[in-house]
Amino acid sequence: MVATKEFQVRVKKRERVVPMHPIVQHNLPLSNLDLLLPPKDVGVFLCYKRPSYSYRFWSFELMVSTLKTALAQALVHFYVFSGDVVRNSKGEAEILCNNQGVEFVEAYANIELCELNLHNPDESVEGKLLLPKQSRVLSVQATELKCGGIVVGCTFDHRIADAYSGNMFLVSWAELANSKPLTMMPSFTKSFLNPRLPSSYDPSLNDMYIPISTLLPPRENNNETPPCRNDPLLSRIYHVNAKEISHLQSQTNGTKLESFSAFMWKLISKHASISQNEPKVASSITCKMGIVVDGRTRLVINKGDNNSMHKKEIIGCYFGNVLSVPFGEKKLSDLIEKPLNLIAQDVHEFLRKVKSDEHFRDLIDWVEVHRPKLCLAKIYSNGRDDGPAFVVSSGQRFPVSKVDFGWGKPIFGSYHFPWGGNAGYVMPMPSSKGNGDWIVYMHLTQGQLEFIEKEASHVFKRFKLF
Structure with missing residues (x-):
């Protein structure tokens, strides 16, 4: 593995950026789907080359000012990002929209863009290009590099926004930097996700979600991450050629994401089987794979309203979490022996069951019945002791090419989410080149990553910026 070049990051300035026009202070309750997210931060970073001759007037100081x-x-429209997360009388999290602003950090790193080992973000990004969020809902870091390039990083509270919402914010921020009107105005109408009266849900949701209190002994009833085992979870970034993605899809009748997920399921299972010293034990172990599903295209709003365009507009602009995490569970032997097309059919089947308005309404009601208990997706706590488990979250709508603040498009962008559970996390995103290639962020055990690099080296290439 290529060693990361050692470099230091010097913080030059910290300040708070507040909305240009403050709003009236108020409390905004989280939706039932927001309440399913643990208090975890999500990072995203974008790398920009030194502005070319056509942008010769840009300096780091001017970039930061812009x-x-x-x-x-942007905070006038996305005012939740300038608030605080507080607790209500029931002990549940909600947003105090108080115009307190966003922490903005200016930094300098004594390294050139071409020297960054982004394949290993644990060393090159974590705690450097993405400093820990000290407080609040959102923090921003602009880091000047020795070559004149810049890295813009954001860290936000996942309870407040999912990736779709974060993408909406990034694009709007860039549009305002270029004095353009917003193409999408965020909506914070949480009533769109209100529970039904009376609440009802399919019992199968009890197998998908679980109260956090049932995961730990009573004296440890909190959200602490389970202790790390001998094989630590690490973050890595890979490049996947468009031809390899198409080849995987050609072996199945599924979508690219279904085919890719089936391939990952097979790889993780094969590694788990090889890792077992006793074949009989290995034959009884299962592997779980979850896939994050965005409900925005599934939910139906105002069923009496025949204006379908109006419905799409409301759903598309909704800011918050609209996610479900269904998962499949199969024996290692089945996943290893089955051809890829049959595994992809299994993936398609467990996804099909949740791609409906009814499922998301059921999920909202399930949370309502369990409130104020804190709950989360069951697969988040799975893995290690009861067989491997991981989640695939599609980042195909990551708008990397649209986040141009005026000095050129980013040459690279990725999410960074070492989420802290026992289960792994995999997120494929489009390459900034726009040629159909993928960038894949993985947060898996060291053993799993080493096996993937050996077994599927033709698919997953260690990412190199240049």
């Missing part, structure tokens, strides 16, 4: 001015404008 970022802060546009951020102050």
